[in-house]
Amino acid sequence: MGDFLHMGGYAFYVWTSYLVVLALLLWHFLAPLNRVRSLLRTISLQSDGKDAKNTGGQV
Amino acid sequence: MSSNNTAPAPTGRRWVWFHRFGSPAWIYGFSTRWAPVCGWIAVVLFAAGLYLGLVVAPPDYQMGDSYRIIYIHVPSAWLSMSSYAAMAVAAGVGLVWHLKVADLVARSIAPLGAMFTFCALFTGSLWGKPTWGTYWVWDARLTSELVLLFLFIGYMALSAAIEDRRTAARASAILALVGVINLPIIHFSVEWWNTLHQGSTVTQLGRPTMDTRMLVPLLVMFLAFNFYFAGAVFNRLRGELLHHERRTRWVQELAHG
Numbered sequence: 001m002g003d004f005l006h007m008g009g010y011a012f013y014v015w016t017s018y019l020v021v022l023a024l025l026l027w028h029f030l031a032p033l034n035r036v037r038s039l040l041r042t043i044s045l046q047s048d049g050k051d052a053k054n055t056g057g058q059v
Numbered sequence: 060m061s062s063n064n065t066a067p068a069p070t071g072r073r074w075v076w077f078h079r080f081g082s083p084a085w086i087y088g089f090s091t092r093w094a095p096v097c098g099w100i101a102v103v104l105f106a107a108g109l110y111l112g113l114v115v116a117p118p119d120y121q122m123g124d125s126y127r128i129i130y131i132h133v134p135s136a137w138l139s140m141s142s143y144a145a146m147a148v149a150a151g152v153g154l155v156w157h158l159k160v161a162d163l164v165a166r167s168i169a170p171l172g173a174m175f176t177f178c179a180l181f182t183g184s185l186w187g188k189p190t191w192g193t194y195w196v197w198d199a200r201l202t203s204e205l206v207l208l209f210l211f212i213g214y215m216a217l218s219a220a221i222e223d224r225r226t227a228a229r230a231s232a233i234l235a236l237v238g239v240i241n242l243p244i245i246h247f248s249v250e251w252w253n254t255l256h257q258g259s260t261v262t263q264l265g266r267p268t269m270d271t272r273m274l275v276p277l278l279v280m281f282l283a284f285n286f287y288f289a290g291a292v293f294n295r296l297r298g299e300l301l302h303h304e305r306r307t308r309w310v311q312e313l314a315h316g
Contacts, residue, residue, distance in 0.1 A: 004114070008124035013189055017182040018109075021131045025287060028174055029098060032294040039301040044314035 084309040086160050087300045090293035097290030104283035112276035119273075128186040130276055134284040135178035139207060140242055142172035142288060146214070147239050150232035162228040163303060165235065166218055167295035171288060173211035180204055191255055199248035200256035203241060210238040224303065 007014045112130035119126040146168040153161035183201065184194045195201065214231050221227035249258045269277075304310045 007127070008118055010123060010125040010127075010189055013125055013185045014127055017128045017131060017185045018113075020181060021135065021178045022105075024174055024178060025291075028171060029287065029291045029294060032291070032298050035298040036294070036301060039298060039305070040314045043301070043305050043310060 083160055083300050083304050087297060090296050094290045094293035097286045097293065101283050101287040101290060104279055104286060108276050108280035108283050111279060116273045116276055117270070122190055125186060125189045128182050130280045132179060132182040132186060133277060134281045135175050135182060136204070137281065138284050138288055139172060139176040139179050139204070140245060142168050142175055143207060143210070143242060146172055147235045150235040153228055154232040159303070163296060163299040164292070165232070167292050167299050169211055169215045171291050171295070173208060173215065176204065176208040176211060180208065196255055198254045198256060199252035200245065200254050203245040203248050206241055207245060210241060
């Protein structure tokens, strides 16, 4: 395990690369889901009591 | 989703398909269904690729263990270019056929492409230090990849700066299409100019220059990045569709349901 973490003396370069890339990938996958949730909440709050304009099917 | 199929469908299956494909409500449902599937496939492939690349693959005889950065560096670099191509195609389709969904696909790809480009530059820099003795050099491959990052950022800035969605889409699509010229420059930079960056080790068909135990994890990671990309685009697209279609009935029904 110690050898594995040591990465033949390149631990800093290898682990910094992997940590930064994997953290970015994870964040960029999950953050849009938060946006979807908050958009659905905002839309349902804003339009309460108002008639929704029907423009469905617009391309 | 059915609220959207009010227009009489033109005859022929291809037209039905096209009609659906252009329908924001249908694309939203499709993205919602497939994003988690792609995401979980990516998780499994990442786990396998990381294990094979960091544990099973032997160290390089010249670079020691520092070469293991290849397993995130090369897939990031590949995806930075293929995502740019995908963004330009989507933006071009939006430009020619005025297809709103295509514009929104291009908008969804841009931040992910910028992220892949950043990852390629960042990991390349951390690989360059122990290998070349420097974090950065103004070399053809590195500079053209940096230009790619500026193209993604420029696309995002331009589409965000213009208020009217159609004008924003048109202007940024033209930028995206002009920027395509940078892709062959990146690809051939290592052949056209004398650079520090090495040429391709993987795509030399018939002349494998990599040990199988080193090559397999790279291919697994490449697949992982592609499934990740598809899932992440679907997630972003959902937000874009909800935002730009917020006044339509299908979104209203979705928000209240």
